[in-house]
Amino acid sequence: MPHRSFFEDIDPIRFRGPDSDDPLSFRWYDADRVVAGRRMEDHLRPAACYWHSFVWPGSDMFGEGTLERPWNDPALDPMDAATDKMAAAFEFFEKLGVPFFTFHDRDIAPEGSSFKESCRNLDQMVDAAAEHMERTGVQVLWGTANLFSHRRYAAGAATNPDPEVFAYAAAQVCHALEATHRLGGDNYVLWGGREGYDTLINTDLRRELDQLARFLHLVVEHKHRIGFEGTILIEPKPSEPTKHQYDFDAATVAGFLSRHGLDEVKVNLEANHATLGGHSFHHEVAAAAALGVLGSIDANRGDAQNGWDTDQFPNSVEDLSLVMFEILRAGGLGRGGFNFDTKLRRQSTSRDDLFYGHIGALDVLARALLVGASLLESGDLEDRRQARYAGWGGPLGEDILAAALSLPDLHAMVTDRDLDPKPVSGRQELLENLVNRHIERAR
Known part of the structure; x- marks a missing residue:
């Protein structure tokens, strides 16, 4: 079924080499180039994320949305809007040339007036996504459930003091994991955005950590029950939105997993979260590799002058070269990849700005990969x-x-x-x- 074009003025992005002056071309990212014995695309397994690129309107805590996103028109029926948004997303994925995308359940389908309606909405949009995937060849790097936006999760999901909220979150993850499995996802991510505390005065730390462990066991058990062969990933973050989150960093998560017998679970590391935890991204990747929990990467960066998660596109080859070295040294990411968990700036209002951000970020990753491979092959560091x-x-x-x-x-x-x-x-x-x-x- 034909869909309206949202990027009609953009041609598919091609590799044109380091001397290209065309801003809508890759200078370093050559998907088929062989680096350290593998295609560049197979090393990086790059993915574009659904939420920041197609859901976020460009709002912040002080202002309304600024971005030109016709598929998010509030006058549209929610399911019609979801259909337009999916058409825009897959047009973008295909023209950019990324092999993967990532999503939350509430990114691709609106929440209904009941849990049953929410599940029906998700099932309908998963069927639509499967058609787009068949047409374009784009696959799912990972799926996840949004357990942080709705007010029911104000005090957490798995760690909530109310067992009914725990049950609701478990049901939501059950359905999202099954949806990810239906779409052939390579991983499933759990981001505990509100699994932490705002104050210790009303918090039972031991109880909440035990609840979190039980929740993870339920997810792992269901993964095996349905035959999902992907990796379950936890995304560490030290704080924001809560004062303290239990998945503080890679080392904290590794210790928690070991203590609770969850050794098959790995981490999805984000550069900006490492910054918030007082670490370099190089440290987080090296720590995860050393502790045997390295799974996948959210590629972005923070701003040294801001104390929050700005989710900017990565733009420093220097910062990422040693990250690539550690990943190559560890044998690569396996089923993982590099997901662009990235936002345009609020003043980058045009739809085509999405291409400029992703093109630059892919070029940075590609060149950093070349540096990491050169370092490893030379033996200069090792x-x-x-x-x-x-x-x-x-x-x-x-x-x-x-x-x-x-x-x-x-x-x-x-x-x-x-x-x-x-x-x-x-x-x-x-x-x-x-x-x-x-x-x-x-x-």
Whole structure:
């Protein structure tokens, strides 16, 4: 069935190389280019998100929406608006050339007057999405349920003091997970936007954490019940909208998962959330890889002068090069990918601004991938890192790690040998210069 065109003046975006002056072309993102043995598209698995690009009107806490989004016209019937919005989204995905998209249940279908009606709306729009996917070849990187916008979730979803809210949230996730499965999604994400507290005065921390663990077990159990082979992901964030969220960062989530026997669950890391947690994005990715929970990426950036989640398009090759290095070093993202959880600025009001933002971000990821691959293949960082820890491969290091030496044994050894180890330079400045040289050379 033909749909109205919302981007009729935009041709499909093509790779034209680093010397291109066409702002509607890729300069670095060449989907079929082989990097470190794989196609660039297969490394990045890029996705455009439904919510910021097609749902958000450009509003903020001080002002109304500014963006030109005819599919969000309040005069439209909600399901007609959802149909137009989906047509606009898939026209954009297809012309941009991304292989994946991501969505919340309430992004693609409006909430009804009852839970049954909400489910019917979602089922209808999932059927429509399946037709668009068949026509365009665009797939689902991950789906999720919006457990934070409605007022019923003001005190959280899984961690709510009211078990009826827990039950409602569980039912909503059940339906959203099944919808994601029907669309062949590669992952399912749980973002606990309100799973935390505003004040400890009225909060039972232990109870809420136990509730959250039970909720996650229910999701994992249902994943296996319906035969969903995708990965369940948690998206860490330290705060905002709550004062403190229980999924603070990758390390916190990894500890929580291990404690509650949820080892198959991984993390979907967002750059701007790392910033809010006081970490670099490089740190969050390296920590997740080291702890065995690295799953997928939300690619964006924050603003150092703002204390909130600004969700801007990534624009720094330097910031992302070491992120790419760590991902490649860990063996890649598997079923994960790079989702552009990104907003246009409120003054970027035109529909075609969506293309400029995503084109620039994809080019940044592509060039950072080239740098990360160059760093890994050269061994410039890895060889020096291994040399720094070489002593742990010797007899003393091996005996310590094998628990062959007790504390008194080590005391006696240091005394007998009169050990006086001298510090060895970490060569930080040298290594930073090496990284910069790889950035300069990346082509």
